[in-house]
Amino acid sequence: MNTVAVSEEETHEEHHDHGLSDVGYIKVALILAVLTAVEVATYFWDFGVVEVPSLLILMVVKFQIVVSYFMHLKFDSKVFSYLFVTGVILAMLVFAAMGTSLAFWQNPSGCDISAFC
Amino acid sequence: MADIDEIDTSNLAYGRTEWDDHHHLPTNTGLTNEKVTMWAFLGSDCLLFGALISTYLLLRNRVGPATSGPTAADLFDIPFTSVSSFVLLMSSLTMVLAVTSIQRAEMDRCKLWLLTTAALGSIFIAGQVYEFTSFYREGLGFTTNISSSAFYTLTGFHGVHVSLGIVMLVTMWVLVSGGQIGPERAETIEIIGLYWHFVDIVWIVIFAVVYLIP
Numbered sequence: 001m002n003t004v005a006v007s008e009e010e011t012h013e014e015h016h017d018h019g020l021s022d023v024g025y026i027k028v029a030l031i032l033a034v035l036t037a038v039e040v041a042t043y044f045w046d047f048g049v050v051e052v053p054s055l056l057i058l059m060v061v062k063f064q065i066v067v068s069y070f071m072h073l074k075f076d077s078k079v080f081s082y083l084f085v086t087g088v089i090l091a092m093l094v095f096a097a098m099g100t101s102l103a104f105w106q107n108p109s110g111c112d113i114s115a116f117c
Numbered sequence: 118m119a120d121i122d123e124i125d126t127s128n129l130a131y132g133r134t135e136w137d138d139h140h141h142l143p144t145n146t147g148l149t150n151e152k153v154t155m156w157a158f159l160g161s162d163c164l165l166f167g168a169l170i171s172t173y174l175l176l177r178n179r180v181g182p183a184t185s186g187p188t189a190a191d192l193f194d195i196p197f198t199s200v201s202s203f204v205l206l207m208s209s210l211t212m213v214l215a216v217t218s219i220q221r222a223e224m225d226r227c228k229l230w231l232l233t234t235a236a237l238g239s240i241f242i243a244g245q246v247y248e249f250t251s252f253y254r255e256g257l258g259f260t261t262n263i264s265s266s267a268f269y270t271l272t273g274f275h276g277v278h279v280s281l282g283i284v285m286l287v288t289m290w291v292l293v294s295g296g297q298i299g300p301e302r303a304e305t306i307e308i309i310g311l312y313w314h315f316v317d318i319v320w321i322v323i324f325a326v327v328y329l330i331p
Contacts, residue, residue, distance in 0.1 A: 029210035040199045059325035087160025091167025
C-alpha cells in the first residue's frame, strides 16, 4: 500500500512538473504571433517561388508548436502521440485518395478541369 | 489496490465519491480513460477535417458547368481574417493559463482565464458571422456554386466546433465557480483545453491552406 501511495504521489508531482511555466507559455505564444505575422506578410509582399513552400513550412511549425507545448504532447505519454499522429496520417491519406479519385494529380482524359470530368 | 476497498460508497447515488475526486481507477496504461478518449476523439476528428479540407482544395476553383458566380477566394478579406486568426491563436494561450492556474489551486485566476478564452472564441465566431454575411451580400451563397458549398461546409464545421468549445468553457466556468471542480479535478479543465487547442490547430491549417496559399 505504501508503494501505491508513493507512486501516486510521484505521478501527481510529474503532472505538476509537466509543461512550461506561465512565462514559458507566453514566450511560445509570442513566437506563434511572430510566425503568424510572417505568414500574413506573404499576402502583402511577393515572395515569388518560395511563397507556397514558406507558408506550408510555417503552418507545420505552428501546428507542431501548439501540439507539443500547449497540448503537452511533448511532455505527455507517447500513447497520446500515437493516437493523434494516426489520425493526422489517416487524414493525409484521405486527401491522397480523394485527389486520386478526382484526377487531381493528372488529367489524362484532357477534359476541361473546371467541369466535372 | 487496498484503497479501493476503503471507498465510502454511501453517496454513490449522487455521482462522484471523494475517492473519485482524488484518484482515478487503475488502468492498463496508467492513463485516465477520459484523457485517452479525448485524444482518440481528436485523432478521429482529424479525419473529418482532413476530408473537408481535401474537398475544398479539390473544388476551390470549380464553379461547375451549370452554376456560376464568384468563388470564396475572390472575396477573401485577408487583413480581417488575419486578425481573427490572431485572436483564436491567443485564446490558446489563455486556455493553457487556465489549466496551469487550476493546477496551482488559483481558482479566481482560472475562472478569469476561462472567461477570457470564451470571450476570444466569441470574437472569432462574431468575425466568422460577419465574413459569411458580407460574402452572402456579395452574391456568394451556400448553393451559389460547388466551390462556395465546399467553403461554407469547411469553415462552418470549424465554427460549430468553436461554438461547442465556448459552451464547454462557460460550463467549466460555472462548475469552477460553484465549487464542483477544484484543483483535484484539474484534468477536466486540461481535457477541455485539449479540445480548444485542437480547434486552434485546425484553423492554423485552414488559414494557411484555404486563405493564404493562392
